[in-house]
Amino acid sequence: MEVGLLVVRAVVGLVMAYHGTEKLFGWWGADGLDGAARFFGRQGFRPPRLMAAVAGLTETGGGVLLALGLLTPLAALMLVGTFVNIVVLHLPNGLSRRRNGFEYELVLMAATVCVAFTGPGALAVDAVLGVDFAGAAWGAAVVGLGVVSGLAVSATRAKPNAGAAGDSP
Incomplete structure (x- = not known):
């Protein structure tokens, strides 16, 4: 089980750090921050450059923390909030990835939520530090706060350009 948790944390965390960088x-x-800012602007996020930078920092920081198993609830919270925002953005496209839907992000979010409930496992920095972040309370807090934060960010969007969710940064 410990190796399985390490694999899930490493894959999801490093994929998110990849997207953030x-x-x-x-x-x-x-295209870096300039390209990400253009995308965020088309999606209705204001100010687009700041929101792109926040997204990049959240994905990179949350991804690295998750991969390391360090401050795991914070890492999971950062990523769940990000995934909720992405799912809301792509919701009009449906589930299918072929139509730029949200199935990929949903799978990554589910894996992150699993880690939030189970904790990072013994092969994690949290375990080396003697911190126990496993359990229903931690998982519920991550899911609750992640959903609220993701929806709050989504609610700030101006009306996006028609067909804007058809691409990604």
Whole structure:
């Protein structure tokens, strides 16, 4: 079980850190903060550059923390809030990834929620530090606060341009 939790944390965490560094630095062939800001502006996020930077920092920071199993509830909260916001953004497109839907983010969110409830496992920095973040209370807090924060950010969006959710940063 410990290796399984490590694999889930590492994969989800590093994938999210990858997305965050794309936005912040333009790594991996991405357009960086300028491209992310254009995308966020088309989606109705204001101010777009600040929101793109916040998204990049949240994805990078939350992803690295999750991969390490360090401050795991905070990491999971950051990522669940991000996933909720992305799901709301792509909700009009439906579930299917072929139509730019939200199925991929839903799977990543489910894995993150599982870690929030189970804790990071023994192969985590939290465990080395002797901190126990496992249990229903931690999981429920992460889910509740993550959903509220994601919906709050989504609620601030201005009306996006028609068809704007058809691409991604």
